[in-house]
Amino acid sequence: MTPPRRVTALAASFLPLLFAPAFADSDVLWKIVHDRCAVQTAPCLSVNTAEHYAMLKDLNGIAQFLLIPTDKITGIESPDLLNPATHNFFADAWAEQGDVDSRLPHAIPRDGLSLAVNAQQARSQNQLHIHIDCLSTDARAVLKADADRVGTDWAPLPDAIAGHQFTAIRVKGETLGDFNPFLALAKTLKDPAKDMGGHNLVVVGANFAEGPGFIVLTDVAKPGMGGEDVQDHSCAIEH
Template sequence: MTISRRVTALTASFLPLLFAPAFADSDVLWKIVHDKCVVQTAPCLSVNTAEHYAILKDLRGVAQVLLIPTDKITGIESAALLDPATHNFFADAWSEHGDVDARLPRAVPRDGLSLAVNAQQARSQNQLHIHVDCLSAEAQAALKADADRIGTDWAPLPDTVAGHQFTALRVKGEILGDFNPFLALAKTLKDPAKEMGDHNLVVVGANFADGPGFIVLTDVARPSMGGEDVQDHSCTIMH
């Protein structure tokens, strides 16, 4: 049986929960990872016990996968994410983008791949999960146009992206390495323990004039507007 068929079969029992209204069960992802994946891997694609995360194919989209901690971390507001000892889940998510590429005709270009975490009010699940998927064509074009105007200090983007007025930061390098977007955001806040949950946080691959890197985006969420808005779960840019 192929991976995709096996995952579909094993997640069948969770379909009613995942497609139910958000208020029906906000712990579905935690139940999948804690009760299933850490025991037998399936229905997850993989479980990294050393780094404390699992990769799950999202039921939405052609290629979208989710990185989900195997420890109980409710979301961006969790105090655990402010602890430097906590694993750099964004760096891990970037390293796992091959699971997205494997479901598409070819690998997603660096500037077409994104990692998104929704703010507390813009999510349906109370277990941290990073959406790993294609950027929308609109977001890709806007960020490509602004890329070389983004500096190493946080500053507002000149253009809106997917309806968001993001503040952006440039990070150089092929991989995120020791750069942790959660900690970088926390440093900008007066009271991270209270304010982190209000923010969307997105990391996008970039090709700057001086080499590869990343664009990190954040904003204070408005109702029903999450960081995931920059993504296109049909991966139109790959068609």
């Protein structure tokens, strides 16, 4: 689907910033959401004022979208994410799957959709954003093989994905409901306020023997390795 002309034109005005070196302006996403989307929606596709987030088509990939809070939340290290009153942005991101599907010839199967947040040292922008996109074919194969070995307590995933040795947990249900991956990760850490920023966090849809659910993945980021590594922005699984 071709993006609406008004969105394309406005988004184009940010091209020099978005493709500039990461150190050039780490607040580009915040400026887009705060200065433009919160005022007139475009270049975002939508703004959910009740849940405090906007949906923006990423310039990278054919169907990748970013869920970006409309409040200033720097990233996974933000103390705001440890507040149970903060909206469950991962649950919101899963509910926005239709935006991704609209750019593809077929809807992504449940176990082909992924939501990823990069660790503080593995990102270029200082505004929280969840990458919503296709899972890579390799990652999908690994998780399909390991799905029924993932339990309801955090444990190492048997196989590596894109060089990551993830720890994983199973979540049951069609939606994430009240399960907040940020809070679930924080509960495993000795000092969440200090340690959250070093972690990647990924949510992938799953089909377990007993029904639908999710596999949540996390690891301590190595240099240059983000949670986004499990995704395929060309969406090969749909071609």
